[in-house]
Amino acid sequence: MIKGWREFCSMLPPEVRSIIEEMRAEQIRGASYLAKRGAEAYVKLAQLLSGEELRKALKEIRREIIGVNPTMASLYNLVRFVPITGDASLVRARAEEFIRLAEEAKREIGNIGSELIDDGEVIITHSFSSTVLEIFKAAKGKGKRFRVILTESAPDYEGLALAEELESLGIPFEIITDAQIGLFARKATLAIVGADNVTKDAVINKAGTYLLALTCHEQGVPFYVAAETFKLHPEARAEEVELLERPLVRGGRLVRNVLFDVTPWKYIRGIVTELGILVQPKDV
Amino acid sequence: MIKGWREFCSMLPPEVRSIIEEMRAEQIRGASYLAKRGAEAYVKLAQLLSGEELRKALKEIRREIIGVNPTMASLYNLVRFVPITGDASLVRARAEEFIRLAEEAKREIGNIGSELIDDGEVIITHSFSSTVLEIFKAAKGKGKRFRVILTESAPDYEGLALAEELESLGIPFEIITDAQIGLFARKATLAIVGADNVTKDAVINKAGTYLLALTCHEQGVPFYVAAETFKLHPEARAEEVELLERPLVRGGRLVRNVLFDVTPWKYIRGIVTELGILVQPKDV
Numbered sequence: 001m002i003k004g005w006r007e008f009c010s011m012l013p014p015e016v017r018s019i020i021e022e023m024r025a026e027q028i029r030g031a032s033y034l035a036k037r038g039a040e041a042y043v044k045l046a047q048l049l050s051g052e053e054l055r056k057a058l059k060e061i062r063r064e065i066i067g068v069n070p071t072m073a074s075l076y077n078l079v080r081f082v083p084i085t086g087d088a089s090l091v092r093a094r095a096e097e098f099i100r101l102a103e104e105a106k107r108e109i110g111n112i113g114s115e116l117i118d119d120g121e122v123i124i125t126h127s128f129s130s131t132v133l134e135i136f137k138a139a140k141g142k143g144k145r146f147r148v149i150l151t152e153s154a155p156d157y158e159g160l161a162l163a164e165e166l167e168s169l170g171i172p173f174e175i176i177t178d179a180q181i182g183l184f185a186r187k188a189t190l191a192i193v194g195a196d197n198v199t200k201d202a203v204i205n206k207a208g209t210y211l212l213a214l215t216c217h218e219q220g221v222p223f224y225v226a227a228e229t230f231k232l233h234p235e236a237r238a239e240e241v242e243l244l245e246r247p248l249v250r251g252g253r254l255v256r257n258v259l260f261d262v263t264p265w266k267y268i269r270g271i272v273t274e275l276g277i278l279v280q281p282k283d284v
Numbered sequence: 285m286i287k288g289w290r291e292f293c294s295m296l297p298p299e300v301r302s303i304i305e306e307m308r309a310e311q312i313r314g315a316s317y318l319a320k321r322g323a324e325a326y327v328k329l330a331q332l333l334s335g336e337e338l339r340k341a342l343k344e345i346r347r348e349i350i351g352v353n354p355t356m357a358s359l360y361n362l363v364r365f366v367p368i369t370g371d372a373s374l375v376r377a378r379a380e381e382f383i384r385l386a387e388e389a390k391r392e393i394g395n396i397g398s399e400l401i402d403d404g405e406v407i408i409t410h411s412f413s414s415t416v417l418e419i420f421k422a423a424k425g426k427g428k429r430f431r432v433i434l435t436e437s438a439p440d441y442e443g444l445a446l447a448e449e450l451e452s453l454g455i456p457f458e459i460i461t462d463a464q465i466g467l468f469a470r471k472a473t474l475a476i477v478g479a480d481n482v483t484k485d486a487v488i489n490k491a492g493t494y495l496l497a498l499t500c501h502e503q504g505v506p507f508y509v510a511a512e513t514f515k516l517h518p519e520a521r522a523e524e525v526e527l528l529e530r531p532l533v534r535g536g537r538l539v540r541n542v543l544f545d546v547t548p549w550k551y552i553r554g555i556v557t558e559l560g561i562l563v564q565p566k567d568v
Binding site: 207211248 | 435436437438439441444447458459460461462463464465466467468490491492494495498499502527532534535537538539540541542545546
C-alpha cells in the first residue's frame with residue numbers, strides 16, 4: 001500500500017483519525033479502554049460531520065475500529081451499537097450511551113467480583129485488565145485485606161503498569177516473570193484475569209492466560225474471568241477469531257508475538273459480568 | 285560478611301577460585317556445563333596442591349561447588365565422585381574420569397534421543413539445554429528433517445543462544461515468548477527439555493518447563509526430558525531441593541526470579557539418559 005494512501009482516501013477528519021492512530025499504538029491498555037476510546041472517536045465524528053458525509057465516515061470508522069485489533073469483541077460490539085445514519089445527534093447519543101454503560105458495567109463488575117475476595121486472599125492475575133483492577137479497588141474499598149501476585153507480562157510489561165496502580169491503592173503485590181506462573185499459582189487462593197473476547201467455547205485474553213488457567217486447574221485454584229458483556233461474542237467459536245500478532249525483535253532476531261491465547265471454558269469457574277457471574281454453558 | 289572474607293580464609297588457589305567465580309556468574313549454560321567446569325576446577329586444584337593442603341582445599345571446594353547452584357544435582361554428584369584425599373593424582377584421575385564420562389553420556393543421549401525424532405517432526409523445547417542440543421545434532425547428522433520451536437526464556441534469554449546454535453547447524457526454528465507456550469505447543473509433535481535435577485518424584489528444570497509439560501499433556505504432545513545420569517538424585521523428593529532465585533529488577537521494580545520449577549513425573553513420557561529411556565517408576 002502506498003504510504004499515506006489511507007489518509008488520502010479517508011473520509012475521517014484528522015481529529016478522529018488521530019484517536020484511531022493512538023488506539024493502534026496502545027500497548028498496555030486492553031479491550032475496555034480501546035472500546036471507550038473508539039466510542040470517543042464516534043462522539044468526535046458526530047461533532048464534526050453530519051448527513052451523507054457522516055454516513056460515509058461511519059462506514060469507514062467501523063472498519064478502522066475493528067482493524068485496530070480484530071481479536072477484541074468489544075470493538076465489534078461498539079460498532080454494532082452505533083447505527084450508520086446521517087443523524088449526528090443520534091450517533092453522538094449512542095456513543096455516549098456506550099461509554100456510560102461501559103463505566104457502569106465496570107463499576108458493577110467491581111462490586112460483584114469483590115465478593116469473591118475474602119480476607120487474607122492471595123490473588124494471581126496475568127497482564128493488566130482495568131476490569132480486574134476495578135475488582136481490586138472495590139474489594140479494597142470494602143476494607144478487605146488481600147495480596148496480589150502478578151506477571152510482568154512480556155514483552156510489553158503491562159504488569160509493571162498494574163503494579164503502579166496497586167502501589168497507589170496500597171494493595172501489597174509481588175511481580176513474577178511469566179515463566180514462573182507454575183511456581184506461584186500454587187501460592188494463590190484465587191485467580192482473576194480479564195478478557196478480550198468471550199466466545200461460545202473459550203475466553204481469549206493475553207497470551208499466557210491459558211497457562212495460568214491450566215496451572216490453576218491442576219492446583220485446585222479457582223480461576224475467574226472478569227468481562228463486561230460487551231466483550232461477549234456468543235455466536236462465535238474461538239477458532240474463528242483472528243489472534244493479532246505484533247512484530248517483536250529480541251537480540252536481532254524475530255520472535256513470534258501472538259498477543260492472545262485461548263482458554264477453553266472447562267478451566268473457568270465463572271465469568272464475572274455486570275449482570276452476574278456466568279458459568280459454563282451445558283452444550284460446550 | 286566482610287568483603288574479601290571468603291578469599292581471606294580460603295584454602296583455594298586464585299586459579300581455582302576464578303573458575304568457581306566464573307561458574308557463579310554463568311547465566312546461559314546449565315547443569316552439564318557447570319559440572320564440567322567444576323571437574324576442571326578439581327583438576328586445577330590437584331595440579332597445585334597435595335597432601336594435607338589438598339585435603340583441606342577439597343573440603344572447601346565441595347561446599348563452594350554446591351554453593352554455585354544448590355538446585356543442580358550434577359554438582360552434588362560431581363563432588364561425591366571425587367574423594368577427599370591428599371593424593372593429588374587420584375583427585376585428578378577421578379575429575380578427568382568425570383569429564384570423560386560426561387562427554388560420553390552426552391554423545392550417547394544424542395544417539396538415543398535422536399531416535400525419537402522422525403522426519404517432519406516439530407519439536408518444542410524450553411530454555412537452552414546442551415544435552416537437548418546434542419540430540420538435535422545427532423538427528424541432523426542422521427539426515428533427519430525437523431524443525432524446532434523454542435522459547436526465548438526470559439529474563440536471561442538463553443533461547444537466543446540456542447537459536448544461534450541451531451542456525452549454525454542449519455536446523456530451522458521459530459522463537460516464541462514464554463507466554464506463548466500454550467499457543468505453540470499444539471503445533472508441536474514432540475517436546476524435549478533438559479533437566480537440572482531429577483528427583484524421585486519430579487524433574488527440576490528452568491522455570492516454565494512445568495507450563496510446557498502441562499500444555500503438552502493437555503494437547504497430547506509427548507514430553508521427554510534429556511538428562512545424564514549424573515543429574516539423577518533418586519533419594520530426594522523435589523520439595524527437598526532448594527530452588528535458586530536470582531535478583532531481577534525490571535522498570536525499577538523487583539521481580540521474583542526463581543530460576544527453576546518442578547514438573548511431576550506424571551507429565552513426563554520418558555527421561556532420555558545415556559543408559560536408555562527411563563519411564564515413570566511405579567511407586568510415584
